[in-house]
Amino acid sequence: MSVMPGSDMYFSGKILLSYLNELVSLVGEKSVIMILKRSGWIDHVRKIVNTRHEKTAPYEALVDINQQVEEIFGNTALKTLVYSSAKRSFASSFGGTEVVRDTLHWLHKNTESTLRLRVSLETISHLLQASSDQKIKIEESSSHYHLTIQQCVACWGVHGKSSPVCFYTVGMIRGGLHYLFGRDEYPVQELACSATGDKACEFIVRKFPFSVNEKGSGKTGFLTLPPHLR
Numbered sequence: 171m172s173v174m175p176g177s178d179m180y181f182s183g184k185i186l187l188s189y190l191n192e193l194v195s196l197v198g199e200k201s202v203i204m205i206l207k208r209s210g211w212i213d214h215v216r217k218i219v220n221t222r223h224e225k226t227a228p229y230e231a232l233v234d235i236n237q238q239v240e241e242i243f244g245n246t247a248l249k250t251l252v253y254s255s256a257k258r259s260f261a262s263s264f265g266g267t268e269v270v271r272d273t274l275h276w277l278h279k280n281t282e283s284t285l286r287l288r289v290s291l292e293t294i295s296h297l298l299q300a301s302s303d304q305k306i307k308i309e310e311s312s313s314h315y316h317l318t319i320q321q322c323v324a325c326w327g328v329h330g331k332s333s334p335v336c337f338y339t340v341g342m343i344r345g346g347l348h349y350l351f352g353r354d355e356y357p358v359q360e361l362a363c364s365a366t367g368d369k370a371c372e373f374i375v376r377k378f379p380f381s382v383n384e385k386g387s388g389k390t391g392f393l394t395l396p397p398h399l400r
């Protein structure tokens with residue numbers, strides 16, 4: 171199905187629907203309608219969202235929508251609204267899937283394993299790849315896991331940025347970890363980004379959870395967002 175001429179990358183319409191629902195819960199329905207109107211997707215949105223994981227949503231839709239979020243709510247909106255909506259959308263996007271159930275079961279049985287974070291990231295990568303045209307590679311250093319994403323949905327067609335812009339994907343990864351562990355305790359950061367001219371987007375996940383100090387100083391979230399929105 172081709173909604174707009176030239177679109178060749180798609181992701182799950184269920185993921186887009188979950189994301190828009192979370193955006194509505196943060197900024198209200200009127201604002202989201204305005205965002206959709208200004209992005210040019212208002213007349214297509216019913217056709218590209220889905221209640222099942224079918225790849226009906228063009229990457230451009232998400233990029234255009236997030237661009238409007240940024241224009242309307244200011245340049246911190248990617249770190250706050252986009253990040254938070256993506257993070258919250260993991261549960262309704264993937265919560266009921268067999269892969270997630272199996273992973274939760276494994277985590278429950280292997281409470282001391284040193285592979286818990288790796289297994290969780292593999293599950294998240296699998297889900298993101300299966301529901302989009304993204305290609306994800308996981309590598310490991312002594313302190314971090316590195317997720318390299320080709321054809322990242324969050325910055326498709328975006329060029330000339332001076333710093334990484336894929337807070338949407340940061341939110342999805344962190345939301346996935348939060349969902350699987352039941353706690354939000356691993357820092358996720360985008361290190362390289364296609365939108366700044368890098369070959370791919372690269373996300374790092376620190377192997378060590380947030381320390382008590384970090385939690386106390388507010389370093390666990392993006393500072394501009396009130397606690398109830400994180």
Ligand SMILES: [Zn+2]
Pocket residue numbers: 322324325334335336360362363364365370371372
């Ligand atoms: Zn990126």
